[in-house]
Amino acid sequence: MYKQRLFAPGPTPVPEETLLELARPMFHHRTGQYRKMLEQLTRDMQHIIQTEQEVYTMTGSGSAAMEAAVANLVGRGETMIAVRGGKFGERWSELGRAFGANVVDLDVDWSTAVTAEQIDEALKAHPDTVAVFIQHCETSTATACDVEAIAKVVAGTKACLVVDGITGVGALPYRMDAWGVDVTVVGSQKALMLPAGLAFIACSKKAWAKIEATASPTYYVNLKAYRKSQAKWDNPYTPANTMVRAALVSTAMIRAEGLETVWAETRRRAEAMRAAARALDLELFSKSPSDSVTAIRTPQGIDGEAVPKVMAEEFGVRIAGGQSQLKGKIVRFSHMGYTDAFDVLAAVGALEMALARLGATVEFGAGVAAAQKVLAQAQA
Amino acid sequence: MYKQRLFAPGPTPVPEETLLELARPMFHHRTGQYRKMLEQLTRDMQHIIQTEQEVYTMTGSGSAAMEAAVANLVGRGETMIAVRGGKFGERWSELGRAFGANVVDLDVDWSTAVTAEQIDEALKAHPDTVAVFIQHCETSTATACDVEAIAKVVAGTKACLVVDGITGVGALPYRMDAWGVDVTVVGSQKALMLPAGLAFIACSKKAWAKIEATASPTYYVNLKAYRKSQAKWDNPYTPANTMVRAALVSTAMIRAEGLETVWAETRRRAEAMRAAARALDLELFSKSPSDSVTAIRTPQGIDGEAVPKVMAEEFGVRIAGGQSQLKGKIVRFSHMGYTDAFDVLAAVGALEMALARLGATVEFGAGVAAAQKVLAQAQA
Numbered sequence: 001m002y003k004q005r006l007f008a009p010g011p012t013p014v015p016e017e018t019l020l021e022l023a024r025p026m027f028h029h030r031t032g033q034y035r036k037m038l039e040q041l042t043r044d045m046q047h048i049i050q051t052e053q054e055v056y057t058m059t060g061s062g063s064a065a066m067e068a069a070v071a072n073l074v075g076r077g078e079t080m081i082a083v084r085g086g087k088f089g090e091r092w093s094e095l096g097r098a099f100g101a102n103v104v105d106l107d108v109d110w111s112t113a114v115t116a117e118q119i120d121e122a123l124k125a126h127p128d129t130v131a132v133f134i135q136h137c138e139t140s141t142a143t144a145c146d147v148e149a150i151a152k153v154v155a156g157t158k159a160c161l162v163v164d165g166i167t168g169v170g171a172l173p174y175r176m177d178a179w180g181v182d183v184t185v186v187g188s189q190k191a192l193m194l195p196a197g198l199a200f201i202a203c204s205k206k207a208w209a210k211i212e213a214t215a216s217p218t219y220y221v222n223l224k225a226y227r228k229s230q231a232k233w234d235n236p237y238t239p240a241n242t243m244v245r246a247a248l249v250s251t252a253m254i255r256a257e258g259l260e261t262v263w264a265e266t267r268r269r270a271e272a273m274r275a276a277a278r279a280l281d282l283e284l285f286s287k288s289p290s291d292s293v294t295a296i297r298t299p300q301g302i303d304g305e306a307v308p309k310v311m312a313e314e315f316g317v318r319i320a321g322g323q324s325q326l327k328g329k330i331v332r333f334s335h336m337g338y339t340d341a342f343d344v345l346a347a348v349g350a351l352e353m354a355l356a357r358l359g360a361t362v363e364f365g366a367g368v369a370a371a372q373k374v375l376a377q378a379q380a
Numbered sequence: 381m382y383k384q385r386l387f388a389p390g391p392t393p394v395p396e397e398t399l400l401e402l403a404r405p406m407f408h409h410r411t412g413q414y415r416k417m418l419e420q421l422t423r424d425m426q427h428i429i430q431t432e433q434e435v436y437t438m439t440g441s442g443s444a445a446m447e448a449a450v451a452n453l454v455g456r457g458e459t460m461i462a463v464r465g466g467k468f469g470e471r472w473s474e475l476g477r478a479f480g481a482n483v484v485d486l487d488v489d490w491s492t493a494v495t496a497e498q499i500d501e502a503l504k505a506h507p508d509t510v511a512v513f514i515q516h517c518e519t520s521t522a523t524a525c526d527v528e529a530i531a532k533v534v535a536g537t538k539a540c541l542v543v544d545g546i547t548g549v550g551a552l553p554y555r556m557d558a559w560g561v562d563v564t565v566v567g568s569q570k571a572l573m574l575p576a577g578l579a580f581i582a583c584s585k586k587a588w589a590k591i592e593a594t595a596s597p598t599y600y601v602n603l604k605a606y607r608k609s610q611a612k613w614d615n616p617y618t619p620a621n622t623m624v625r626a627a628l629v630s631t632a633m634i635r636a637e638g639l640e641t642v643w644a645e646t647r648r649r650a651e652a653m654r655a656a657a658r659a660l661d662l663e664l665f666s667k668s669p670s671d672s673v674t675a676i677r678t679p680q681g682i683d684g685e686a687v688p689k690v691m692a693e694e695f696g697v698r699i700a701g702g703q704s705q706l707k708g709k710i711v712r713f714s715h716m717g718y719t720d721a722f723d724v725l726a727a728v729g730a731l732e733m734a735l736a737r738l739g740a741t742v743e744f745g746a747g748v749a750a751a752q753k754v755l756a757q758a759q760a
Contacts, residue, residue, distance in 0.1 A: 006405075013405070023399040025386075025393070025394075026575060027384070027698075028386060029391065031692075060600065063616075064440065064600045067599050071597070195623070217451070217597045220447040238391070238443070243577060320408075
């Protein structure tokens with residue numbers, strides 16, 4: 001018998017205390033009790049996103065908040081830049097097309113991060129751009145970009161910078177207001193240590209000015225409706241109120257640990273994983289590896305799709321494989337959420353054992369020891 | 381100390397077994413384990429909606445599925461009829477306007493149900509109508525209409541009939557295919573005995589033909605994307621997979637009890653409530669009262685907004701008041717979901733005690749006894 005261990009980059013493990021909160025009795029949402037919860041969750045999310053702007057809580061996947069960003073900000077026929085460096089960058093592009101935007105695709109190799117220089121060039125080539133859409137961490141490639149540098153470039157233009165922080169916020173250092181990001185989108189099932197089902201969005205004053213000037217076909221994700229309701233600590237549509245109550249348990253844990261400590265611990269887990277990969281002669285996929293998720297190329301001669309399969313079916317360790325063009329070529333390990341240093345050792349140990357099972361030459365413990373060295377230094 | 385009792389028309393009480401399922405560990409959604417769950421939930425929802433069409437599960441409030449119906453079915457500038465007999469009828473109208481439809485509002489008095497004749501007249505006056513939007517039960521007025529008769533009228537036209545079954549499906553007799561309904565929309569937090577957070581939608585062949593012919597600005601609620609994913613028992617965007625797992629507990633309970641038995645028991649609870657109101661000389665608000673929720677006019681001389689307040693704050697019994705134009709004029713009791721005959725007695729008893737507390741002349745037990753008589757007959 002093996003325990004079930006979840007290392008996929010979302011959903012991530014949820015603390016037992018949060019899960020137990022989900023088992024508490026139903027309650028009504030048009031009550032002072034709920035309004036206080038929504039206010040507290042908003043305050044916690046403002047801290048986690050590092051913004052003084054309101055954060056709106058939606059019932060939906062992260063993609064619902066992505067749609068809110070595109071549909072509220074970009075009018076029909078207006079120009080937007082979508083950075084396509086992976087599957088979720090493609091989602092920005094698809095969303096823009098679905099809502100009739102003039103989408104400029106800024107394609108970057110799937111193993112590389114978009115740079116501030118590339119954004120600058122694209123904005124100069126398309127000066128009518130109203131918004132630039134990026135991923136802080138592109139989950140499909142485990143690649144993180146320099147949001148702060150990109151924000152500096154975009155700030156000098158009329159365009160708004162929209163950041164998909166779904167695999168970033170709560171894991172990677174992120175300071176929405178200080179960096180000058182205009183819109184941040186977050187999902188519940190990653191670094192926030194919650195099941196899927198809630199999405200969050202925050203907008204700068206610059207973004208709000210554009211939203212107010214834009215007529216767009218939105219209702220369920222209409223940000224003006226959210227703003228109006230939130231003034232009374234209400235949601236425009238029936239909220240997932242037991243999820244909001246449970247979210248407070250996880251956000252309180254993050255605040256108790258300290259947001260910067262959570263960022264630092266996430267980075268250490270990622271460094272340990274990367275050290276393990278090097279020790280095992282495995283190649284990282286990304287040239288700008290994210291600390292929230294690590295992608296490792298599966299070695300030559302090994303069936304790439306078999307690695308996550310063996311780890312899950314034989315050892316109960318659920319990691320993710322590659323998507324689309326990366327199918328069978330990479331394996332991905334999350335470092336987000338309710339996970340610790342010793343979970344990294346389990347993940348590395350299972351990877352070593354799965355590779356050996358599939359015929360690779362593996363020195364058992366080499367990866368684990370390399371990870372331990374990083375983790376032990378962090379404790380010193 | 382009073383127990384907390386929930387009689388609002390959504391969210392409704394959730395069985396302990398379902399809540400406990402929500403407390404079980406996270407798991408991954410791109411797995412055979414999840415695909416089997418989604419398939420089973422689809423089968424259960426097909427039974428509950430009484431359709432052989434696919435039922436799609438969305439992460440969101442019922443309003444997300446309402447948006448899906450409007451945005452996928454009605455192209456920009458096309459004519460739709462929105463029956464406005466309450467707050468949720470207004471939502472159909474607002475949704476149509478948000479997506480650029482030519483909305484014909486069919487206004488009916490908030491205490492009355494729209495009739496097949498009224499729909500027939502509206503369709504004859506607007507022969508270019510592509511869809512008619514109704515509520516099976518308008519939650520804000522506790523009024524149910526004759527969906528079967530309306531479907532017969534709409535079936536003879538090119539228009540599709542869209543039914544908001546959020547406060548209907550699983551509570552009121554409903555047979556989508558046999559009646560010829562084209563689109564049914566359901567939310568999780570009412571008769572399905574689940575927290576808010578999932579929405580469901582099913583479409584007839586006639587509706588699918590219209591959806592395929594319609595270009596509409598949708599992404600998150602794009603039904604074609606749901607259909608494509610569901611062919612592999614997948615969701616287009618990260619699903620609330622622990623909610624899907626929990627939903628199976630509640631839908632299995634409904635199937636074990638028998639759908640027709642659930643309908644009959646819901647009706648008996650409503651009949652008992654109505655008998656109690658009559659015995660207490662209280663007037664029903666609706667001229668076509670729904671069996672899923674009962675609206676009672678608050679008596680002359682009593683502060684209408686104080687009734688739900690006293691019941692909640694003094695007795696722990698959470699009912700709903702009136703919304704919009706009905707604020708302070710009615711109180712509403714749900715008969716949906718995880719609730720039984722003896723819960724009705726508690727609700728009626730608390731109503732009697734609250735009215736007395738607020739200065740009304742109440743013969744204690746008169747309402748309770750009238751309810752008991754109905755419930756005892758049902759047992760015989």
